[in-house]
Amino acid sequence: MFTGSIVALITPMNKSGKICRSSLKNLINYHILNKTTAIVSIGTTGESATLSQEEHIEVVMLTLEMADKKIPIIAGTGANATTEAISLTKRFENSGIAACLTVTPYYNKPTQEGLYQHFKAISESTELPQILYNVPSRTGCDLLPKTIARLSKLNNIIGIKEATGNLSRINQIKSIVKNDFLLISGDDATALDFIQLGGQGVISVTANIAAKEMTEMCSYALRGDFSKARSINKRLSLLHEALFIEPNPIPIKWLAKKMGLIKNDTLRLPMTPISYNGQIQLEKAFQHAKF
Template sequence: MSEPLFRGVLPALVTPFRNGAVDEDAFVSLVERQIAGGVHGLVPVGTTGETATLSHEEHRRVVELCVQTARGRVPVIAGAGSNSTAEAIELVQHAKQVGADAALVVTPYYNRPSQEGLYAHYAAINEAVQLPVLVYNVPARTSVDISNATLLRLSKLPNIVGVKDATGDLGRASLQRVECGEDWVLLSGNDDQGLGYVAQGGHGCISVTCNVAPELVARMYDDALSGQWQGALYGQDRLIRLHKALFSDASPAPAKFAMAQLGLCTDEVRLPITPCSEAARAEVLVGMREAGLI
């Protein structure tokens, strides 16, 4: 069996802010901390990176900084999605130009295309840019669910290489393994379900929790992917309350609060996201204590 193009845990990196601007120094430090913690790749400017409220200039700069800081030590999968196909192509082209290893392209949101429209969207990106693309399926945010049948069609295109699955339907991993073949990359988008996704044949997870606890999360996926299930389950048990707590308020506010407790960045977010509530902060602190982080 061939090795998947991407595997293990890849943090969905937060974009740190200070006084309203991207805190570049903090971002570089975060990337270095993730690599030192043993992660298997990096994902800048996804949902957790608050890409919806970054300017295009900021978006491009964060991708460039990530690639420059990583220096080839781990792959960089740049967030590059849009509900405009032309804009998505521009962002994927930029990711390629600055040296990213792949692009993460969310299903088009708000305009709710048909399955044929979804196929045409990704097919156009496949034709326009020679860069591996992961389809990001997150119906709770986009109001559209790309079907396994459409993913099967897309898997036959040379540059569409896999999926970030945030549907919560673990059985999809098994079906896609059977239908799309062993080269199709299967990454979970849900921290609390990531271990189960790997047990169903997935290759890893694009993780929010990894921002806070890279060593613990990386060790869990190393254990799972090497068949050390007892160690992986121990890691999951240790992290489960933190996994849940980081979504106790609008993401990434809880993650940034946790990171601020560790002195990694401020807890500053951009409207319409607001700092997390007192109740969410309490949950985060409980999760951090159970994980042994504080």
């Protein structure tokens, strides 16, 4: 359940900024239909930073309920305070959640020892499988391979979403962790190369609107058919880049609305609607993808 194309699901909202249940149900059905491997609910793409903890828990549990065991749900449970991350994690125990995705603490920039102790404390507080999440461009701290290796020795830390975009990290990590430790890309633009170098899949923003294509690309790549995988990825390449011309999830929400997957592309401040120039670039990338 933790290989292939896993979607970092957007959180649909109505015009007043409340969670849009009908759009959420539509998104979940879209991913079930297109054989997305799993859904990450309330990761950073799901706007975890602007949801209250009560809303965070509500959306994860609503996603779990709507999925009805037809697709595994991974809960985003990261926080920059260890106690908060533990609290969130414990709320999902015995819920049916498949695993937790835990981002490195943001803003406070802990040392490598601080990162180790943070994730160790979370791991020891729960039996839920834990997937580490390293995205220095958003958090301001980098979980280094040696620290990942230390953490991989803890029983319920099963893998990492590695979103540096630095492909040299794959071999650095693979060479010092156990064989069954999962390496999952967090960067759509380099995800295919990541899999070819030994990764098991991607937690994808692009999959929000290209679920079928991302599923097929990953499936071909994992079977070693890189010719077919690269043919699909070539079509998606401009989209991978254009989805980050403005801060995520501004572009992906605009395109999801354009495709009719959600009713509104509402965002919460300080996120603002996409610019006109951004729309033009997204439209070109969308046409290039040939949906």
